Amino acid sequence: MGKLRILVLTSSTGGGHDARAEAFAEWCFQLYRHDVEVRIEQMLEKSSFVNRTGVRLYNRIQRSAPWVHKLFYAIVELLSVINRRNVVFGHRYYVEVLHRYRPHLVFSVHDCLNRGYFQLARQILGASNVRCATYCGEFSGGWGYSRNWIEPTVDLYLSRTGTARDYAVKCGLPEERARVRGSMMHPRAYLEVLSPGERHSFLTRKLGLDADRFTVFLATGSNGANNHFELLAGLLRHADRVQAILICGRNKQVYNDLVQWRTEHPEFSCYIEGYSDVVHLLMQVSDVIVTRGGTTTCAKALHFRCPIVFNAFGGIMPQEQLTWKFFRNGAGCRKVESGEDFAAIIDEWTDKPGAYLVARDNFLRLRYEEDPTVVIDELVGLANEVAQVRLKRRAFPPPNGNGNGGKTA
Secondary structure, X not given: OOOEEEEEEEOOOOOHXXXXXXXXXXXXXXXXHHHEEEXXXXXXXXXXXXXXXXXXXXXXXXXXXXXXXXXXXXXXXXXXXXXXXXXXXXXXXXXXHHHHHOOOEEEEOOHHHXXXXXXXXXXXXXXXXXXXXXXXXXXXXXXXXXXHHOOOOOOEEEEOOHHHHHHHHHOOOOHHHEEEOOOOOOOXXXXXXXXXXXXXXXXXXXOOOOOOOEEEEEOOOOOOOOOHHHHHHHHHOOOOOEEEXXXXXXXXXXXXXXHHHHHHOOOOOEEEEOOOOOHHHHHHOOOEEEEOOOHHHHHHHHHOOOOEEEEOOOOOOHHHHHHHHHHHHHHOOEEEOOHHHHHHHHHHHHHOHHHHHHHHHHHXXXXXXXXXXXXXXXXXXXXXXXXXXXXXXXXXXXXXXXXXXXEEO
16 A cells, blocks of 8 residues: 655754654654654755755854844845745755655745745646645744745645734735644643642652742753853742752753752752753643743643743844744733843742732633644645545544554545
């Protein structure tokens, strides 16, 4: 029996795009096993020196000077003109991938991998032999919502929120091809949900923390951009009532420095980890998370009911502005631009616990329930318009956790 082939286009500008690509691949395996083959391509990094340099510059700016990204973003927007009907930088590599893999669906999860990429796929493979889809993870529209997301010839355009979908339609996307499908998170986000007893055990036994203290999660992206030390200063004076969870991404130096800081401040309880694979569990045992406006982290925080304080040290990048705007307008979430800003919030919540409860209730009103398998079935179905293969669809969650018991589609 033939296999259905899906090519996923992504890039490591931040960690969110890759996270969604990996989540999609894992969902396809959970639901369809080996009937659906997914190939993930870091298309920008692997296709050309120009693209690769741009990715490195983006991540460097994010780590050290977010305010510079306003200029960088404006330059990147020019790709919407350069790649209007074809791929300029990285053309040869992309064509080679299309010839070798011959996907039934080209699925983009990155703003710079839509325009030109869909047209070239149809040119190489034939318009009747491939479908094209986009998942855009932005929370809202406006400045920061890249024009590169909008390719009017796309067969299916998936948005995280209705606000973002409406903006995409306003920018020229055909309304009948635009759908709202929420967050694309790994299956484990739906399977590994802690009960109250499990949260208590995880916090005390796994992390060595106190279940009765207010727990602040100081997060960072995979590249390790952080302001942990400035934020810890505001927590230290409440060491009798507040504790922290800190992750450092792949920044080894920050991890080493934090371990030294913990040694010098034995009165303050904290758990320190480098790159973490259990962020979804850490959120479930935290009362608040401090993070930049990365869409994946913020979506997980909302899913796991962990209120957000936005890290705006050094400014907010244009894409992060969309996330901050959504949570500010919808829930009154706050941002901090200095250690003093953060200390003021912690002082307020420590002195007046009711103020924290109001902030938490406002945050939870933004939550929405979703069936995470719907979007996967839609994308696989779109690809199968071309492939026309018989697929075995498994149930989720799997009965008794064994992954059996599917249906034939």
